[in-house]
Amino acid sequence: MKRATQSTAILIAACLGFAALLLQTPAAMGEVPPNATFWLITCGLAMLAVQSIRRLARLDGRRVYGMLTAALFGVWVIYFWQLLVVAFEVPRVLLPPPSLIAQSLASHWPTLWGDFVQTVLKAVLIGWALGSGLGFAVAVAIDRMPFLQRGLLPLASLTSTIPLVAVAPIAVMWFGFEWQSKAAVVVLMTFFPMLVSTLAGLKASGKLERELMYSYAASYGRTLLALRLPAALPFMFGALKVNATLALIGAIVAEFFGSPTSGLGFRISTEAARMNMPLVWGAIVVAAVTGSVAYAVLVQLERRAAFWHPSVRES
Numbered sequence: 001m002k003r004a005t006q007s008t009a010i011l012i013a014a015c016l017g018f019a020a021l022l023l024q025t026p027a028a029m030g031e032v033p034p035n036a037t038f039w040l041i042t043c044g045l046a047m048l049a050v051q052s053i054r055r056l057a058r059l060d061g062r063r064v065y066g067m068l069t070a071a072l073f074g075v076w077v078i079y080f081w082q083l084l085v086v087a088f089e090v091p092r093v094l095l096p097p098p099s100l101i102a103q104s105l106a107s108h109w110p111t112l113w114g115d116f117v118q119t120v121l122k123a124v125l126i127g128w129a130l131g132s133g134l135g136f137a138v139a140v141a142i143d144r145m146p147f148l149q150r151g152l153l154p155l156a157s158l159t160s161t162i163p164l165v166a167v168a169p170i171a172v173m174w175f176g177f178e179w180q181s182k183a184a185v186v187v188l189m190t191f192f193p194m195l196v197s198t199l200a201g202l203k204a205s206g207k208l209e210r211e212l213m214y215s216y217a218a219s220y221g222r223t224l225l226a227l228r229l230p231a232a233l234p235f236m237f238g239a240l241k242v243n244a245t246l247a248l249i250g251a252i253v254a255e256f257f258g259s260p261t262s263g264l265g266f267r268i269s270t271e272a273a274r275m276n277m278p279l280v281w282g283a284i285v286v287a288a289v290t291g292s293v294a295y296a297v298l299v300q301l302e303r304r305a306a307f308w309h310p311s312v313r314e315s
Contacts, residue, residue: 008055012072015048019079030086042083049076096278101285104278111267112286118262119251120290122179127186128247132240134187135194142195143202144220156195162188164253172258182263185254190243197239201232230306237302244294248287 022041027034053073059065078098084090085097092100105112138156142148168185175181205228213223255265264283271279 004055005059008052008059011048011055012052015045015052016075018048019045023079023083027087028083030089034087038087042087046080049080093275093277096281100278101281105282105285108279108282112282114262115264115267115283116286116290118179118260118266119182119255119264119287120248123182123251123254123263124186124247126179127183127251128190128243130183131187131190131247132194132243135191135239136198136236138191139195139198139202140224142199156192164189164250165257168254168257171254177258177260179263181258182251182254186247186250189246189250193242193246194236194239197235198232201235202228204235205231233306234302237298237306241295241298241302244298245291248291248294252287 022028022045025038026032027038053069053076056065056072057069082098085095135156138152142152164185167188168181171181171184175184202224209227210223213227218226252263252265252268255263256269259266264287267283268280271277271283
């Protein structure tokens with residue numbers, strides 16, 4: 001195992017070093033047209049990159065290897081993106097190279113930070129918390145009083161079928177152009193997934209466990225806290241992870257229909273109209289990284305809160 005790890009590390013280091021050298025050639029920098037030798041070397045490097053990822057993925061025993069595999073795959077995707085876009089002279093309007101996107105991120109970071117605060121820390125975070133909390137509360141109410149299921153559940157399912165492009169302008173008319181209208185759209189998008197997942201989770205506890213709580217004359221609240229909610233945690237965390245991405249998408253799209261002078265959706269729409277595609281891709285990178293970090297944080301919270309569940313132990 002140790003020898004396999006060392007050989008894999010040597011292969012990865014050699015591939016990355018060779019890739020760095022190839023990136024400094026005139027063809028990779030766009031100074032001269034690429035020739036047959038350049039393409040032959042690029043194909044060989046691509047095969048070595050695939051082999052390095054496969055060998056790293058085969059290493060077992062530590063969770064860090066999975067993270068390193070994903071990171072290495074991302075590095076190679078960005079590398080070949082840079083290499084091929086420059087070599088084929090792809091217009092920047094269609095697809096800018098990662099180096100240009102990084103430059104745009106660095107030069108416009110104060111602007112993108114303001115967009116991040118407006119979209120994520122206000123609209124997304126508040127809307128996600130309110131929508132998920134409301135879905136949880138309604139699910140518990142339906143579980144406690146089953147007659148509500150006939151009235152509330154159809155109405156809740158109706159909210160999931162409303163098109164986002166239709167409700168976003170209405171929310172702007174009701175709540176104004178600030179973050180409150182975007183948070184309202186996020187609440188509408190995150191309510192139903194949390195409701196359905198919590199209802200399914202509350203029914204996931206075993207029949208024997210419920211009968212044991214009943215034999216001890218446990219109240220509904222006691223049974224809920226001691227048995228049913230712990231059993232529902234994997235379902236609830238699944239909804240929270242789905243809602244994290246839905247909230248980000250909903251807030252960004254809602255900003256297309258009316259926004260103040262900040263926000264990731266506002267930045268994407270206005271800069272795309274100006275053909276400033278590196279800044280557009282910079283805003284996309286900020287949104288993608290935010291969604292990935294939010295998902296990773298929720299995964300770690302799930303591992304600590306529901307560590308006993310088989311679905312968490314086996315992952």
